[in-house]
Amino acid sequence: MSAITTDIPVTARSGWTRTQWAGTAILMLIVAFALLAPILFPADPLRQSLRNILGGPDAASPLGYDHLGRSLTARLAAALRLSLWIAAAAVVTSAVLGMAVGVLAAWRGGWVDRLAALLADSFLALPGLLMVLIVSAIVPSTPLAFWIGLTLVLWIEYFRLTRATVSRLIVAPGVQASRLLGFGPVYIFRRHLWPELAPMLLTVAAFGAATAIMTIAALGFVSVGMRPPTPELGLMMVEMLPYYREAPMALLTPVLATFLTLLGLNLIAGGRRA
Amino acid sequence: MTILLNAENVSVHAGAEQLVEPVSLALRAGRPFTILGETGSGKSLLAQAIVGTLPDGLRASGQVTLDGHALDLARPGGHRALWGRVIGVLPQEPWLSLDPLMKARAQVAEGHALVRGLSWEDAGTAADRDLAELGLDGAGDRRPDQLSGGMAQRVAFAAARAAGARIVVADEPTKGLDVARRDDVIELLMREVREGGALLTITHDLALARRMGGDLAVVLKGRVVERGPADQVLTNPQHDYTRRLIAADPSSWPQGLRRPPKGAPVLSARDLSVTRGGKRLFEGLDIDLHPGEIVGIWGPSGCGKSTLGDILLGLAHPDRGTVTRCAGIAPVRFQKLYQDPPSAFPRHIRLGQALDDLVRLHGLNAARIPGLMERLRLSPILLSRRPTGVSGGELQRLALLRVLLLDPVFLFADEPTSRLDLITQAEVTELLSEAARETGMALLIVSHDPDLLDRTADRVISLGTAPEGDAGTPRGVPRAGGGERLRDRVALV
Structure with missing residues (x-):
C-alpha cells in the first residue's frame, strides 16, 4: 500500500506571498538581533556606569548608552527576548486552549456549546488591558501574569474561529463518511479539521503575537507593567523620554524595534492571498 | 418562417x-x-x-x-x-x-x-x-x-x-x-x-x-x-x-433482472414516522432489506428520501419506529454513497492516502485495491491526486471502491448520479448494481428519476408529500403529483 502514498506533507502550504516573506524577513532580523546581541556584545543590561551616561555608540555597544550608562544594545536585546518569549508562550497556550474549547463546543453542541460561548462572551466583555492588569494584581511574577492574562485575552479569537469552522465541517458529508468508515475523532481532526484550520491559525497567531507585544509595551509605558530595572520596550521608551534632546537615538531605538516587530507580524498576518 | x-x-x-x-x-x-x-x-x-x-x-x-x-x-x-x-x-x-x-x-x-x-x-x-x-x-x-x-x-x-x-x-x-x-x-x-x-x-x-x-x-x-x-x-x-x-x-436502458428477496434481511425498519420542519414526511413505514437486493426510493425533492436512508444508517433519528440490524455484523459494513462525490473525501489529502488510512485502520488487505480499481475502470494515477483533481464520475467510483473494501452488507446510495452526466450516470449505476449482485450487499438507491429506478431496482419505495400549503412552500417541493397524502411502499409492477 505504501507504494501508492507519497511522503508529501499533509498540509502543503499553498505558497507564501511576497508580503509574507518580507514580514518573515523583518521578524527574523529582530529575532536574530535579540539572540545574537548577548554573544556579539556581551554586557549586563543592568550594569550601570557613570562614565557612559547618555554615551554614543562605541564598539562595546553600537546602540549607545542610557541615562544610567547601561548598554542599550544589551537592554534592547533583553527587552525583545522578554516580549517575544511572552508573546510566543501566550500565542501557543491561547491557540491550544481556544482550539480545544472550540472543537469541543462545535462537536458536542448543546449545553457544552452554550457554556463555552457564554464563557467566551464574558471574557470578551472585559477590555484586554484591564484583564492583564487584573491578573497581574493577583499573580506575583509579572512575566507569568502577562502570560496568563494575554492567554485569557487571546484564546477567544481561536475559539470563535475554530467553532465556526468546525461546526460547518462536522455536518458535511466528508466527516460523516469518515465516521461511517469507522474513523475516530483523532483522525477526523487530523484529516478534516486541521487542514482547514491551519492556514487561518497562522493569521490569528501573528495578529495575536502583535497584540501581546503591544500590550506589554503599552503597560510598561504607563508604568504598570514590568518593574524597573527590567529591560522592557515600553519602560525603555518612557525612561528615555526626558532625554530626547540629548540622546534622540536612545529614545528612537526601542520605538523602532517595537515598530519593526509589529510590522513584521502584521505583514505575515495580512499578506495572505485573497 | x-x-x-x-x-x-x-x-x-x-x-x-x-x-x-x-x-x-x-x-x-x-x-x-x-x-x-x-x-x-x-x-x-x-x-x-x-x-x-x-x-x-x-x-x-x-x-x-x-x-x-x-x-x-x-x-x-x-x-x-x-x-x-x-x-x-x-x-x-x-x-x-x-x-x-x-x-x-x-x-x-x-x-x-x-x-x-x-x-x-x-x-x-x-x-x-x-x-x-x-x-x-x-x-x-x-x-x-x-x-x-x-x-x-x-x-x-x-x-x-x-x-x-x-x-x-x-x-x-x-x-x-x-x-x-x-x-x-x-x-x-x-x-x-x-x-x-x-x-x-x-x-x-x-x-x-x-x-x-x-x-x-x-x-x-x-x-x-x-x-x-x-x-x-x-x-x-x-x-x-x-x-x-x-x-x-x-429510459432506454435495458430492463434489469428483478430478483425476489432471498435470505434473512440485513436491515429491517418498522413503523417509521418522521416530521421535519413541521411537515410529516412519512409515517408507518416498514422496510426489509435482503442481501443482494436493490431497492429504489423515489420521490420529489424535499420528500424525505435522504432522511429515510440516514435513519436506516442510524445517522438520523425517527420520531417513532425502530431500525434493527442483523445481529453480529460490524457497524462499518453499513455504508453510504453521497450525492456530491468531492465532498465525501477529505479535501486536502491525496485519494491514495485516504484509502491507505482506511486499510491501516481496519487491517484490510491492500492487495485488493488494484483489482477493484480495474473492475471499476479506474486508472491508478487517480490515487496520486486530491479530490478536486478528479472528475465526479471517477470520484463516485472511488467512493464505491472505498466502501467495497469494507465488504458492506448494506449500502445507501443517496442520489449517487444526480450530479453526473448521462453517460457517466449509466456507468456508475451499472457498476453499483453489479456490485450489489456480486457481493450480496443490499443496495438502497435514491433517485428522482423514475426510469432509472425502474430499470435498476427490484422494487421501488415511493414517497410523496401532502400538497397543502403550496403557495409558501420552498422551491422544489412538488405541487403536481399531489392529491395523494402519502403513498408508502408502492411495490413496482
Missing part, C-alpha cells in the same frame, strides 16, 4: 485555445432550437457568445444578426442596446437571479419602466398582466423566498421578456427541478414558441430536448457533432456520441 436570429461562424477562444469551434445557426420564429451537450462541452459558452455575455478573458468571433441588427462578435458592446428589447435570457436556476428582497411584481415592472420607458404606473399594470398570463395572479406581492421554484421561474421568465424580447435564450432551464416541475417549464417555453417567438435552449437533459422538438445540435468538446430536426436526430442518431448519449438515458 422568419429568421429572428442568425449566427454565422461563432467561435470562442481563451487566449490561443479554441473552446468552441465555429458554428452557424438560425433561430426561426415559432421553432425551438436546442443545444444538447454534457458539462464542459462548451454549450453555454456558445450561447453566451451569441448573447454577448461571455465572461472576461474569453473572446468571441463571428457574426450575429438579431432581428435585423448585425453585430460583430469580435467587438463586444454592440449587444447592450438589444438586451431585453430583442433578446432575453432565462438564467440558470432563476430563483438565484431574482432580487431576494424585491416583490415579484416590481421585478417584472422594472423591465417595463426602465427598458421600455413606460411610466411606473403603466409598468405596474403591465407587470400584473404578465404575471396573470403566466398564472401568477396574486403572487405579485411575494418575495422570491415566498415563491415555489416553478413560480420563481415564471417570474424570472416574465422579467426576461418584459421589455419585449422575442428571442429567449434558456440556459439549463430544468436544472435543479424535479420531473413534475420540468413539465411546467417546458410548457412555459413552448407557449412562447407558439406565440411566434424564437427560443434557444441549452441543456444536458435529453428528455427536455426530446420534448422541445424543433432543431437540435449536439455539442461535444466545443464542436457540433450532429444537428438536424430533433425527432430525426434522436430517433436515428448518426454520430457515435449521440448514440451513446441516447443509450445512456435511463
